[in-house]
Amino acid sequence: VARKELTGRIYICRLRGMASPRLSPQTLLVLERFLEQPAEWRYGYELSRETGLKSGTLYPILMRLAKYELLETKWVATEEGVPPRHTYRLTTKGMELSRAQQKPERSVERARRVALSGGKA
Amino acid sequence: MTSGLLRRLAASLLEAAVSIAPKEALEWGQAMLGELRHVEGNWSALVWSLGGAGVLAKQALVALVFPSGDRPTIPSGGGFLSKEADMRKPALVVIASCVVASLLFFVLPVFRQAFQVSLAQWHEVFHIDLDFDRMDSAAAIAALAKKAEQNHDAEALAFAAERTPNQNEALRLADEAVRLDPSLTWVYATTGAWYAPNFGMERVALLQKSDPQNALPYLIKAQKIGVTVTYSKEFPLGKITENPGWTQAMEAAFLAPRLDEYRDRRMQLDHRVLARYQVHDPFQIPGDDDDFPAYGVWYASRYAESTVEAGQTLESRGDRKAASERYLAVAHFCDLAGPYRMLFFRRGCKPAFERLANISEMQGNKAEAAFYSALGDEFTKTAERDLARRRNSFGGNEVSRWNAFLVRLSGLALLFCAALLVVCALGVVVRSQSLKWSALQASQLTLGLASIAAVGALLASAVLFASYRPYSELMQQYLSRGDTTGLAEVSSFLSDVQLPLGSRLAGSQLRMSESYVGSTSAVFYFWLGVALLCGVALLAAVLRHVQTRQRTTAAA
Numbered sequence: 255v256a257r258k259e260l261t262g263r264i265y266i267c268r269l270r271g272m273a274s275p276r277l278s279p280q281t282l283l284v285l286e287r288f289l290e291q292p293a294e295w296r297y298g299y300e301l302s303r304e305t306g307l308k309s310g311t312l313y314p315i316l317m318r319l320a321k322y323e324l325l326e327t328k329w330v331a332t333e334e335g336v337p338p339r340h341t342y343r344l345t346t347k348g349m350e351l352s353r354a355q356q357k358p359e360r361s362v363e364r365a366r367r368v369a370l371s372g373g374k375a
Numbered sequence: 376m377t378s379g380l381l382r383r384l385a386a387s388l389l390e391a392a393v394s395i396a397p398k399e400a401l402e403w404g405q406a407m408l409g410e411l412r413h414v415e416g417n418w419s420a421l422v423w424s425l426g427g428a429g430v431l432a433k434q435a436l437v438a439l440v441f442p443s444g445d446r447p448t449i450p451s452g453g454g455f456l457s458k459e460a461d462m463r464k465p466a467l468v469v470i471a472s473c474v475v476a477s478l479l480f481f482v483l484p485v486f487r488q489a490f491q492v493s494l495a496q497w498h499e500v501f502h503i504d505l506d507f508d509r510m511d512s513a514a515a516i517a518a519l520a521k522k523a524e525q526n527h528d529a530e531a532l533a534f535a536a537e538r539t540p541n542q543n544e545a546l547r548l549a550d551e552a553v554r555l556d557p558s559l560t561w562v563y564a565t566t567g568a569w570y571a572p573n574f575g576m577e578r579v580a581l582l583q584k585s586d587p588q589n590a591l592p593y594l595i596k597a598q599k600i601g602v603t604v605t606y607s608k609e610f611p612l613g614k615i616t617e618n619p620g621w622t623q624a625m626e627a628a629f630l631a632p633r634l635d636e637y638r639d640r641r642m643q644l645d646h647r648v649l650a651r652y653q654v655h656d657p658f659q660i661p662g663d664d665d666d667f668p669a670y671g672v673w674y675a676s677r678y679a680e681s682t683v684e685a686g687q688t689l690e691s692r693g694d695r696k697a698a699s700e701r702y703l704a705v706a707h708f709c710d711l712a713g714p715y716r717m718l719f720f721r722r723g724c725k726p727a728f729e730r731l732a733n734i735s736e737m738q739g740n741k742a743e744a745a746f747y748s749a750l751g752d753e754f755t756k757t758a759e760r761d762l763a764r765r766r767n768s769f770g771g772n773e774v775s776r777w778n779a780f781l782v783r784l785s786g787l788a789l790l791f792c793a794a795l796l797v798v799c800a801l802g803v804v805v806r807s808q809s810l811k812w813s814a815l816q817a818s819q820l821t822l823g824l825a826s827i828a829a830v831g832a833l834l835a836s837a838v839l840f841a842s843y844r845p846y847s848e849l850m851q852q853y854l855s856r857g858d859t860t861g862l863a864e865v866s867s868f869l870s871d872v873q874l875p876l877g878s879r880l881a882g883s884q885l886r887m888s889e890s891y892v893g894s895t896s897a898v899f900y901f902w903l904g905v906a907l908l909c910g911v912a913l914l915a916a917v918l919r920h921v922q923t924r925q926r927t928t929a930a931a
Contacts, residue, residue: 297410297413298406298407298410299410299413299414299423302423308422308423308426309407309410309422309423309424309426309427309430310425310426310427310429310430311426313403313406313407313426313427313430314430314433316403317400317403317430327402327406336412337405337408337409337412338409339406339409339410339413340402340403340405340406340409340410
């Protein structure tokens with residue numbers, strides 16, 4: 255339903271010559287990374303390396319996702335004497351939106367990758 | 376060693392950013408700091424830290440502008456996609472408050488006048504060939520002249536004659552004023568009327584008759600003859616001293632008991648007319664103009680030199696008495712003209728005092744010789760001091776120069792901010808393709824620009840008001856009580872305020888030759904600025920278009 259709504263919204267925007275809803279390519283990239291392993295908690299630096307986004311771009315996206323309850327956060331202790339790390343995971347609401355936002359060709363590509371890697375990718 | 380330093384620098388930078396971060400961003404600051412330990416590579420750590428510090432600084436700035444109470448909470452449902460609406464309400468409140476406050480300034484008459492004065496600089500830019508001082512008021516003066524003619528008001532006609540740029544029209548108005556009130560004959564001397572080609576000698580005779588002891592009518596007569604002689608083939612330049620009419624007029628001027636330029640009479644007349652006709656145009660307030668005839672100093676200098684030469688000839692022939700009379704006439708006129716003007720014809724004045732001292736000494740009158748010598752020295756010193764003072768305060772004193780600069784700058788800023796607000800409003804309407812309030816959608820960029828413009832307009836209004844108010848009060852003192860003490864200050868301010876911004880380097884103690892860029896250059900720089908701004912606007916529009924296209928593609 256959400257996807258249908260979004261597609262409809264983008265279509266209306268295009269029809270009226272307006273800009274599409276403001277989900278930046280960088281946000282889409284981050285959401286895509288979360289969707290690859292939706293159940294796992296991810297570190298900020300890890301996401302930065304995977305997406306190629308600098309901290310100045312990545313953290314405002316994470317902050318905004320968390321603000322709108324699309325992302326849940328938690329502090330985890332790693333080693334003794336080392337400060338805990340902040341980790342992130344999509345909420346159910348976040349997952350719904352992310353799935354609705356994924357481009358069809360990206361989904362196809364991901365499915366192809368999964369198929370070719372024997373379900374490991 | 377360097378690597379450790381870089382990491383420490385990165386950590387310190389991020390820690391500093393965390394310390395200024397607002398409460399709601401604190402956790403994220405700690406998160407970035409925590410991740411810093413795991414960043415591979417020292418330079419990467421520094422880049423990480425710089426990025427994180429930038430984010431936290433931005434958050435701190437937002438918290439400063441919009442305190443936590445004003446910031447919206449998470450909207451219910453679909454808020455993530457309507458990010459643009461986040462700051463809309465507080466930003467609109469800020470914009471509306473600032474615009475209303477700026478508009479409220481216009482309720483004050485002083486502010487309206489200040490705004491009008493701040494626009495005077497544009498006359499130079501757009502009408503460079505027009506009469507610089509009077510162009511903005513020409514229509515108002517013509518209307519006042521018409522009214523004065525209807526009322527048979529001689530003083531108002533004289534007032535209008537003084538300010539009418541057209542010499543023939545000025546002469547007609549002056550004639551009418553004198554016809555109605557013959558005691559106003561002096562008006563012929565203070566208006567530009569006598570520059571008119573058809574200002575005949577009969578009017579000069581009237582001036583002389585009305586004030587026979589004044590040197591000014593004789594100087595005007597000498598100038599009228601001088602202009603004719605200078606431009607005729609029979610009397611090339613330099614032969615003016617051979618013209619008997621000119622020599623006679625100059626001799627009468629040098630022997631006249633006083634030199635009255637009618638400044639006081641003019642001030643009083645202006646005050647009465649301004650009050651009677653409720654004229655509030657600051658550019659009509661009389662300034663400290665010099666009513667000395669334009670060529671007066673040059674002619675006086677020529678005559679003083681030739682008189683001293685004639686005295687020396689008489690002296691060589693042994694006629695000391697006749698020579699002394701010549702020297703005394705020159706010294707007397709130097710005294711009348713005042714030390715400032717004396718400096719311009721010092722080639723005549725200084726030798727006159729020296730020769731008088733010399734003759735007195737030769738006659739054995741040492742006390743008189745010392746007196747003339749001291750008088751000559753005193754005159755020279757006073758003249759030099761006066762000239763130095765005038766050079767230092769060229770174009771007004773430092774305070775009025777700065778105030779004029781602030782008035783011009785704030786007026787310009789006010790116009791710019793208003794234009795930016797209009798552009799933002801048009802942008803929102805075009806983007807939303809609707810005039811309905813509920814349908815209007817402003818991007819964050821538009822809201823940001825509009826907020827800056829609104830705050831800027833308010834600040835500019837406050838600065839404009841504060842900078843202009845003292846001059847308004849000085850003008851009010853003159854209009855209500857005839858107090859002329861602050862008029863020199865006002866005149867200096869008003870002459871500076873008419874210069875286009877940038878044509879003079881405000882606040883600097885420059886020499887006369889260095890302080891002006893020149894009006895032609897100012898016009899050039901103005902249009903260059905306009906062209907550059909248009910270029911920047913075009914570039915911004917293209918970038919915006921490209922950005923929007925990328926987003927549309929990505930979202931599709």
